[in-house]
Amino acid sequence: MPVLDNQPEKNMEEELLKRFKNASEVEGAKDVSELDQEEIKRLKQTGIDLEAAKRIGTFIQTNCSVASCHCEIKGVEMLPVTEALKKYDGLKEYWWKILDPDKDAFTKEAEKNLDNGYFIRAHPGEKVVYPLQTCLYIRNDNVAQKVHNIVVAEEGSELHIITGCTTHPHMTSGLHIGVSEFYVKKGAKLVYTMVHNWAEDVYVRPRTAIVVEEGGTFLSNYISLKGVKSVQTFPTCTLKGKNAIARFNSVIVAPEGSDIDTGSRIILEAPETRAEIISRTISYGGRVMARGHLIGKAENIKAHLECQGLMLTERGIIHAVPELEAHVADVDMSHEAAVGRIAKEEIEYLMARGLDEEEATSTIVRGFLNVKIDGLPKELDHELQKAVEECRKGM
């Protein structure tokens, strides 16, 4: 299965892998009680709430150590992936099944030097409204964290996961390699919301694949509002069964010095499947690649792609690459993309109501980032908005 396209930095791979220490060499927190107030605040800004009144479970990995792993709901299993591998005889059905470990240097590294990761499974028919939260936290400078996550939504189940990925508030450099394989079975629904809150010299290489069976739904929300050295990710979702649905929403802000190469690919293999990719990107001087690739391989499919980009400074690059690929005639596929500065008439409209230019601009930017995310329960939507609001504070 394809993972990456147009990889810009083949030569950098070796260099990056050499530069950072193994997470196993630098012990992380073994319990959340070891985290100080600043760290707790940082997690909160990443969508992770340790008071967790509305979270049914929490998994926190700091460097290589698991600081928390518990779930209150019986029908949902959550384990550190290393334990799950032991308990379930190597997770043969799921482990490296939709991603190829030889795909690139990062997947190879994750296979060879795995730190940990999470295994989450919703049992058949188990529908959970409140989200589970998972956090991958790099706590020390110059650490390379390598995780491999498996999520399985069994037949007819419904699961919401918020994942926050972040670094210690006082550290600046690191490497995060995250391999994720998600399985959405017949009639199941998985809503996966990921908040990235990295630091200025952090390299991030998620490698994600998703398979959705008949009547299943996969909704992904990706939010990255803070500076990061480099992110490069291209999750691929295959709609294998009739009537399966996938939707990717992303909200990305690239401050100066950030290089964010993201996007997603959805392969519509079965008839009557639907797919949508919506991205909103803002450059404050950084570079964003906003990719989207829809591949229609079956009849009666419907797929739409939307890339909107806002340039807020004279520097920076937004490069939208929307791709549509039809393999049969009876498909309905479309895309729209628009990149530019904030329309002056919008700013003046608000100024005519008494707002100064700065207030007008931030109102428009807030609106632009306010991507309507369908399929979220009200509570979760509220939580998400809160997380976005927290992230925006430092913008």
Place this chain on the structure above:
Amino acid sequence: MLHIEDLWVDVQGKEVLKGINIDIGKGETHCLFGKNGSGKTTLLMTIMGFDGYNVKHGKIIFKGEDITYMPLNERAKLGLGLSFQRPPTLRGVKLRDMLNLCSTTRGAGVELALQYGFANFLDREVNHGFSGGEIKKSELLQLMAQNPDLTLLDEPESGVDIENLNVIGDMIRKLLEKDKHRNRTKSGLIITHTGFILNYVTADKGHVMLNGKLCCQGNPIDIFEGIQKHGYEECAKCQF
């Protein structure tokens, strides 16, 4: 309230307003008639202070203050308000948020929306997919929340169906304190093509704009009837 003296304005290097003089007193409502392209909208946009409307000569005095070169938002704060004829869509910004931003009294905008049967629109994006009439209502609600001393309305009746004209008229009357017969403090300048609005809002004076000049002023009903009978050019020749 508003005093404009020998105002000359360029738009994109083209002379559009050529020596406008107008005085609008406290509590007065004036109507502005004129052909398309005669400069009516330019006058409103210049009074409000939009970019691209370059004052070459003359001055605009509002509430005793020279606002000729004052930034747009400061004019709004000083008490000028304008309803847009074709406002932009603000994606992701809900009408509720917009009304809260406009409100000079906390919560006033949202309250007004409920009062005028616009509750269903509060959580919609500003102007996104609004019909002509809905845009007008949304604009007037924002203005009412803003509570300006001088309201500038650009064809408030255009695109509004007959049923809604009543509501729009009612909202404008509120904005201009038409229910007060004494001590009225709110003033208005209304551009109208059809004159329909005169059935709903009484105006004190009418002006006719022709090629960037105000060439006639007087009783708005008489002027409007004159235009209907003889056309703008003829009307402009006549001296009341």
